[in-house]
Amino acid sequence: MTLDSRTPGGPLPGKWDRHRFESKLVNPANRRKFTVIIVGTGLAGASAASSLGELGYNVKSFCIHDSPRRAHSIAAQGGINAAKNYQNDGDSIQRLFHDTVKGGDYRSREANVYRLAQLSVNIIDQCVAQGVPFAREYGGLLDNRSFGGAQVSRTFYARGQTGQQLLLGAYQSMMRQVEKRSVSLFANREMLDLVVVSGQARGIICRNLITGEIERHAGHAVLLCTGGYGTAYYLSTNAVNSNVTAAWRAHKRGAFFANPCYTQIHPTCIPVSGTHQSKLTLMSESLRNDGRVWVPKKNGDKRPPQQIPEEDRDYYLERRYPSFGNLVPRDVASRNAKVVCDEGRGVGESGLAVYLDFGDAIKRLGEDVIRTRYGNLFDMYRKITDEDPYRSPMRIYPAIHYTMGGLWVDYNLMSTIAGLHVLGEANFSDHGANRLGASALMQGLADGYFVIPYTLANYLGGTAFPVVTTDHDAFRDASDTVQGRIDKLLNARGKETPRQLHRRLGQLLWDYVGMARNDAGLGKALAEISKLRDEFWQNVSVPGPANNLNKNLEYAGRVADYLEFAEVLTVDALHRTESCGGHFREESQTPDGEALRDDANFSYVAAWEFKGVTAKPELHKEPLDFEYVKPSQRSYK
């Protein structure tokens, strides 16, 4: 199978316009005849549900939470990028595009990224009209802050709760459609299988998490907006219920999984403090605007930070990257933290942390200014660590945060299964091998508000749909598969809890498929994962009922999927022998330890086809052509 990205022709700036013009439309009166199933209610899912509901489609929206507003987009802190150039500092669509392609280490599709940069402008307008309380300046204009990987201020923010406010905007728009009955809401539902009939995605099987009932839902198209797979690593900044299940089951039904090894490790998280920990907490990257990152110059210098004089401190980011300093992209910042900690200069009890120091900023701007900018983040830090960041520097360490990989989609956001569209973090599309800060919110909303309304119409308007009801054999088969898997989990009756097994998987991935990877480690991980998977099915304990709320059963199912998924993640990492973005391969680095890309051999999207749980997935390549941004070794020096 050849992967066709269906990127429209013509010059880059006009591609999206041209594509919209050439796309088929659906007559307003006919739209309600089409049922669109949307799984997930984060930024991508909620925005898609509201925009498609407004257009008049019959939308069914599903989420695993008790309310759509709990989707993990809500936890995004820092902000959302847009090429508004309100600050008159040289920003433009062209520059946002350029920064994003470069930030992604030249592993994204140019046309997608350009479209994203174009649409970024509309997103801000839309969100402000919804009443999103973005920060303002005294004159009433919108305020911006700068973020890693950019030299302009283009990030819009609402305190440290930008994701929350954007999600609530999208959620409220969606609830408006629920009231108008154009969107039907199915909360507490977990999608457990995709139903494919004659090559088209025609429905989903989901479990009602309250009653345990296995439900069948049919439609004309399925939109997966189910987020990323960061919790494969057990400890991550993702919510504890985030999972790969929906995407993985779609993958098993034929959707290719692209670039799973591109995982983003966020540099500013609160360090791990013990084995009891269930998740890691992110401290917004915006902190790096005013905070300075340092470690002691001497190995094993265990003095309290205040007692370490200036000359004994190594502000290593400022030293190594004078032009970007503390604002280097995430992958660079994370890797450097690992390097200094590996050298033995890490701080804190575990030695796995570096300082993020606001001492200078407080001296320069005063505590009040810092409190206005980061007050809630500082409070959060204090709550978790019981330390006061106004007095002593924060300790931070990288943690899994975002996954650039995801189901492969074409320019229309359609996967390799006709009708199955994938939006937001769940797809692989726009961030290449590394995502810049404040770009995830931008992508989720661009996909939902501004891309899918056009590309879905193109699909629905140009496709013949045989009549399919939930009595169809394909629904029965999928439903039986789901039921069988649940029964198998409940009947395992072993001794180990899903959490113990998940934690072991997470440790394995963090050690061997984490910030730095090598051939031997990845090989070892592959062997261990399959052993762990066997152990899971023999020894997992899932007590409790099937016909009732059973969070442990839900969790066990997700861990089981991670144990399958982890293998393709590792296989992808193993095959990509270059370093790029969020994937640092130790065998491929420059003499001064920077990531070394191999454009000659790896300038492609690796899309994996499922061949069976124990069989090696098949690699398909979508070559990447760079017409407008010429790949160069990324330098932030």
Place this chain on the structure above:
Amino acid sequence: MRITLKVWRQSGPAKAGTLVEYAADNVSADMSFLEMLDLVNEGLIARGEDPIAFDSDCREGICGACGFLIDGLPHGPVRGSTVCQLHMRSFSDGDTLVLEPWRAKAFPLVKDLVVDRSAFDRIIQAGGYTSINVGGARDANSILIGKDTVEQAMDSAACIACGACVAACKNASAALFTAAKITHLSLLPQGQVERYTRVVRMVDRHDDEGFGSCSNEGECEAVCPKEIPITNIARMNREYLKATLMRGR
């Protein structure tokens, strides 16, 4: 640290419930309250017993999924915090803690500490938005909003819909939740168009869901993890007064 828990166990809405005692051993002071519960559940699962059901997701105090009463206080004894952000260092070795779910007619119990808060969604559904479709928005900077105004709106918009306000209120009123959204939108220019229809529709829906009326005591404010003040409720009342008596909605 060793903590004794008395947890409300109830296998379903129609079933009888009771407090069941559990011992949590080897609790570290750095654990969050939910991590301590995870630990208890790990023990239960390993013994083949049904673990304690409780909601949680982001575990950083923003999604609003978690919440139950600890010794009669929603989200426990620490102010401005959800249970996921509450750490065991707030308790002492040997403490006995009673855990109960939110209780309100409008929040039917699902299981153990989990309740159904979909009534909140339906309140938002009634009018907690600006009725604008995607595509027609004008340039964001063409709407000027004062810094103070937007900060005030943000204070209200920070609500996470956890339900602690309802749980704490002796009348099981969702006035604070409803008022926070009404205040957020009524402060901003974008919310003016539907200002008066919004307040009456949301209050009507609030009542239809079976919540009580505001007690004006402010227990809600005291337990709110986002510390949203009851001045929001006063504003809602005023907006309602204007909408009904002066504008005949």
Place this chain on the structure above:
Amino acid sequence: MSSFRRVFTSSVGTKLLIGLTGLALFAYLILHLAGNLLIFFGQETFNEYSHKLISNPLVVPVEIGLLLIFLLHVYKAIINWMGNQAARPVRYEKTEWAGHKSRKSVSSVTMIWTGLMTLLFVVVHLKQFRFGAWYEIGSPPIRDLYRTETELFTAPAWVAVYVLCVILVGFHLRHGISSAFQSIGADHPVYTKRLVVWGTAFAILIGGGFAIIPIWVYLTR
């Protein structure tokens, strides 16, 4: 729904009505107390005041108005209380007051009971005074309310009942005054905070002011 019905039945409207009627009754209590305190100026002054009041042709319409306000207050408060009880059908095993900024107090949790006691008290009080023993004095004769009052308060039991009841009224006002302002939508950044303090001050003033009269009468007769 008509806006009238909406105000009359909704949770916010109900509180609004309770608040408005409560404030009207509060204002009445201030006037009532001011009048009653004239008893300290002796029999003549007090009777003169009471005569002027009851001989005013407007007094009956005003009284009817006051009664309607009072009944509306009572009716809405009871309905409201019943609705609020229904909003939490299953009680907590363990409850705790949140403290901090909360205004929850003994007076706020007993509003319905202090209110009902006040209702009972008002009935008795009207029977004893408004419709109580009618003595006349002077020429032309005017009602000697002073005598009615002093006779009643020679009985220590009635003194105790009155003192207790007006203290309960004070408790009712302690939460009621600030609560009423909240219900009608007062949220000034500075003044609202003072409302609680002023509400308490007025509650003490009114409760104490009314309580002092029977005690004084008892002690000085």
